[in-house]
Amino acid sequence: MTDRSNYTLYSGGLRGAEAEFGRCAERWGINEVNFSFKGHKLDRVKDVRVLSDEELKQGDISMEIVSKRMGRTYAEADKIRKVIQSIFHIVNNGYQVFAIGWIRPDGTVKGGTGWAVELAKLFNRPVSVFDQDKNQWYTWKEGKWVEDVPRIEHKTFAGTGTRYLTEKGKKAIEELFERSFGPAN
Numbered sequence: 216m217t218d219r220s221n222y223t224l225y226s227g228g229l230r231g232a233e234a235e236f237g238r239c240a241e242r243w244g245i246n247e248v249n250f251s252f253k254g255h256k257l258d259r260v261k262d263v264r265v266l267s268d269e270e271l272k273q274g275d276i277s278m279e280i281v282s283k284r285m286g287r288t289y290a291e292a293d294k295i296r297k298v299i300q301s302i303f304h305i306v307n308n309g310y311q312v313f314a315i316g317w318i319r320p321d322g323t324v325k326g327g328t329g330w331a332v333e334l335a336k337l338f339n340r341p342v343s344v345f346d347q348d349k350n351q352w353y354t355w356k357e358g359k360w361v362e363d364v365p366r367i368e369h370k371t372f373a374g375t376g377t378r379y380l381t382e383k384g385k386k387a388i389e390e391l392f393e394r395s396f397g398p399a400n
Contacts, residue, residue: 219244219396225309225373227251227301228259232315232328232376235385237261239392240374242399250304252297266301274303298327302375306334309373312342313391315384316377318353318360331375341369345387347377352387367395 224240226233228249237259240247247262252271257263306312312335317325324332324344335342336355343354343365354363376384392399 217396220246221370222246222367222396223248223309223371225250225305225371226259226375227305228257228261228263229378230258231378231380232384232388233374234258235315235380235388236313236374236376239388239399243392243396244400245392245396248308250301250308252301255297255301266304270304271297271300274300274307295327299330302327302331303334305373305375306331306338306340309371310340311367311369311372312340313365313367313372313374313388314342314344314376315347315380315387316344317348318344318346322360326377328376331373335373341365345376345384347381347384350383350387352391364394365391367391 223246224236225248226236228234228237228251237247237249249257249259249263250266251257251263252266312331314324314328314332316328319325323329332342332344343352343363345352352363352365353360354365
């Protein structure tokens with residue numbers, strides 16, 4: 216039997232997918248760390264690590280690079296900068312990355328979730344996305360998305376995704392934990 220106490224979920228604690236990852240971590244007895252910053256409103260306030268300005272700067276990157284990588288522009292660059300910086304900490308700490316959202320035709324993932332996925336690709340981390348429209352998990356392999364049924368295989372993992380979690384997305388998170396760790400506590 217897997218010792219679940221050796222595993223840690225890194226997330227952001229926001230409404231939707233991140234809060235659901237946290238609830239599942241709690242039900243399965245998995246450690247949880249939620250990164251945030253001053254003034255950021257979380258849905259999940261368990262094990263919150265508020266990043267200092269100095270720590271946020273570790274995840275700093277040009278918004279031009281983010282825009283280019285994501286194939287879109289960000290009108291409120293100052294507002295999203297701290298979100299982008301905190302996402303760096305989530306992905307940097309969680310070796311394997313799981314995201315819930317929508318894969319766009321260009322291969323990026325919609326919204327801020329997409330930056331976590333892009334960082335995972337840049338860091339050569341195992342990354343899987345559950346596409347809520349297609350009701351299917353995909354894993355990034357050899358430069359493309361491949362249908363998959365992933366499992367949590369690393370002791371540190373990131374769970375992130377859309378604030379607009381559907382019932383399909385919620386079920387996908389629960390099934391991911393069940394596949395990986397067996398029944399909940």
